[in-house]
Amino acid sequence: MARLFSRKPGLANHSRELDVSPTSQGPLPRSASMNYNAASWVIATAAAVVALAAWWETRKARQAAEGSEKSAKASAEAAGRSADEAERMTRIESDRLRDERDARHEALAPVLEGKVTIDLEGANPNRLGLFGWITLARTYRVQAEGWTGSALTPTSGLPVLLHAHTRYKFHIEHWPNGRTKPQTQELRFRFWPPVADLDDTDAWTCPCHRPSGETMNGPGHWEVRVPVEPPVEPFALFS
Numbered sequence: 001m002a003r004l005f006s007r008k009p010g011l012a013n014h015s016r017e018l019d020v021s022p023t024s025q026g027p028l029p030r031s032a033s034m035n036y037n038a039a040s041w042v043i044a045t046a047a048a049v050v051a052l053a054a055w056w057e058t059r060k061a062r063q064a065a066e067g068s069e070k071s072a073k074a075s076a077e078a079a080g081r082s083a084d085e086a087e088r089m090t091r092i093e094s095d096r097l098r099d100e101r102d103a104r105h106e107a108l109a110p111v112l113e114g115k116v117t118i119d120l121e122g123a124n125p126n127r128l129g130l131f132g133w134i135t136l137a138r139t140y141r142v143q144a145e146g147w148t149g150s151a152l153t154p155t156s157g158l159p160v161l162l163h164a165h166t167r168y169k170f171h172i173e174h175w176p177n178g179r180t181k182p183q184t185q186e187l188r189f190r191f192w193p194p195v196a197d198l199d200d201t202d203a204w205t206c207p208c209h210r211p212s213g214e215t216m217n218g219p220g221h222w223e224v225r226v227p228v229e230p231p232v233e234p235f236a237l238f239s
């Protein structure tokens, strides 16, 4: 029986071994805990610094991108303004040159020395003719026609080239006995500058782009109309 109540030494020892010191399972010593917290703080701070640096770089990159986008837009706008300005200057220059050409064209227009004189002439009172006389201040090629109200009739007697300061006579229409007023209502002159290879004169040119007079078939470079007034007392020549 004693055996039943005896305590096995092993159990007693075991019991003693289980009686471990509280220090083996409690909180860390104060110094170790501080080290651990400091390390965590350092890691957290380093992570925050890295995050901040990354954010800063991203922000700089975004700002740079926005900056270059703005810069590109500004450059495009400046280029557009330059193109508009260049176009405006080209238009102004083109208008100026056209105005200069037109002014030169006007300055070169035929100027009469005196009026175109129109009168009856003829040795025989029954075979009179209506004639005109013209003197120009500059040398031109010329074509002259009479307008009757329904048809153009060429005049006769004028050379192709009218030299400056020279009086030229030309025939407008026949004047049968008994006629009291001309059939021709107006004279239509077409003028061109002389043509260098064709005309025996010091050729000159007009800088505008209106017709030149090589053939004299088309429109004149300048055109002048002169009304034909009824001659006053046609028979006075022979009174």
Ligand SMILES: [Zn+2]
Binding pocket: 104, 105, 206, 207, 208, 209, 210, 221
């Ligand atoms: Zn001209």
